[in-house]
Amino acid sequence: MSGERRPVVDLTDEQARRALPLKWGTVPRDVIPAWVAEMDYALDPVVLEAVQRALADGITGYPLFGHDPALAEAYAGWADRHFGWAPEPEAVIPVVDVTAGVRVAIDVFSGPGGVVFPTPGYNAQLGLASITGRDEVRLEVPASAERAEIDLDRLDRMFAEGAQTLLLTQPHNPWGRVFTRAELEGIRDVVVRHGARVVSDEIHAPLALPGVEHVSYLAIEGTHDHAVAVVAASKAFNTAGLRCAQLVVPDAASRRLLADQPMARNDSHSPLGAIAARTAYAEGDPWLASLVERLDQQRALLGDLLATHLPLVRMRPVEATYLAWLDASAYGHDDAAAVALERGRVKVSPGESYAPGTTGHVRLNFATSPERLTEVVERLARAWA
Ligand SMILES: Cc1ncc(COP(=O)(O)O)c(C=O)c1O
The missing domain is CATH 3.40.640.10 (Type I PLP-dependent aspartate aminotransferase-like (Major domain))
Structure with missing residues (x-):
């Protein structure tokens, strides 16, 4: 399916708080949410238009x-x-x-x-x-x-x-x-x-x-x-x-x-x-292609940021998704996700919720802007290192 590439558009904090009530609406305003699997991006306009049309038609x-x-x-x-x-x-x-x-x-x-x-x-x-x-x-x-x-x-x-x-x-x-x-x-x-x-x-x-x-x-x-x-x-x-x-x-x-x-x-x-x-x-291929390109860039950026700021964190290679499984146990915290939230003001998903006993691990959602991802890793470094 061909079609003009449609870019991925980052949501501002205010837009994200309105659009993603679970991810953004359940954390204090000074916390950056990088937990539940939702992306801080505007909808593909073609999908949005189809849903708006359906509503206008009374479906x-x-x-x-x-x-x-x-x-x-x-x-x-x-x-x-x-x-x-x-x-x-x-x-x-x-x-x-x-x-x-x-x-x-x-x-x-x-x-x-x-x-x-x-x-x-x-x-x-x-x-x-x-x-x-x-x-x-x-x-x-x-x-x-x-x-x-x-x-x-x-x-x-x-x-x-x-x-x-x-x-x-x-x-x-x-x-x-x-x-x-x-x-x-x-x-x-x-x-x-x-x-x-x-x-x-x-x-x-x-x-x-x-x-x-x-x-x-x-x-x-x-x-x-x-x-x-x-x-x-x-x-x-x-x-x-x-x-x-x-x-x-x-x-x-x-x-x-x-x-x-x-x-x-x-x-x-x-x-x-x-x-x-x-x-x-x-009709979503032209938008999905931009998304995959963006996530590929975010994946690389995350690797670079971790190497610079948190060299002891081990990240499993991310072959798909925008969810990175991070082993932060070398930093010695009993509950890495809790420390990230309390000291770093970043909400990541605790490893414990995916496998009991993995309290040194977290799952990090990197489907956000490069600026936010940079801020997330800098905050994690201040919290953990
Ligand atoms: C593997 C997997 N299955 C299912 C879901 C959730 O899908 P649904 O909300 O359609 O149940 C997720 C959400 O992130 C997921 O990662």
Whole structure:
């Protein structure tokens, strides 16, 4: 899809406080928020215009339940352009958000055995297995490992001991990893050996940064009978509040099973979210290209700033997302995030919320302006060093 590049526009502090009530509105005015995964950037004007037009047209009623052909076609086109693989449009089913999509997928498709959750893991999905009445089986990656990988032998043992589902996050938050085709094939082989299932949370796929290539788990041969993906435009386009993600269910029998569920199974999505997602997928490429370029620059800037001001901090390579996993334990604080807030007036996410015991680690959101990121690291240096 061609089109004139549209630039990323930084929000001022005042604009960010209005636009992002959770990220900015819950911290004192002297604190710079670098925590929850929202970006300090103005919306893509094309997406904004589509939502404004929808509101002006009075599209405030129920959305299309179950299947939205325009949204599904737009996603399939987008996936084809970006990843060289696309589901058939019938496979794309709107849900309210990614976390709900993951929950529904486990509820409807998985056996009653445990759900393997690699940790550190996305904090809002810790405990998700138990909501579905299943045990959460944590596949821990040492917080200090240089390169975070899924240990296939341990995964194999977990399935042998009764787990039946892997909740994969691809690309991974907070590891920053984009799993390679070979890694995904390795996972598939273990899963298939045990007749287990995979739910692949791919919300960060649009945010694969230069140097890596996102491969959907569903693009791996021999996965369609045991896997679904949960995807969304909401993370890359800052539209989480509009409430629409998509379940990709490539297997027709599974789709029938889903369609036969009681309506109460799914909290329905918003029509405005569906329009935002459809527009982002169909027309968002020129803005997304600018975003990825900006995030690549921010990633490099963060590396430079850390080397200058906090040389003992170890940052895992960030292959995707705008969320850096920082090991600050060399500075010796019991709770690095609390010290960052109290002394540095920067709110970062505590490592502890992604994996118990990682109090020397934090997750830093660098989707902001270069000036703010510079100020964030200078403040962290004053707080920690
Ligand atoms: C891996 C992952 N999944 C899901 C979400 C949240 O998605 P949603 O708000 O659509 O549930 C996030 C948010 O940052 C995330 O990092």
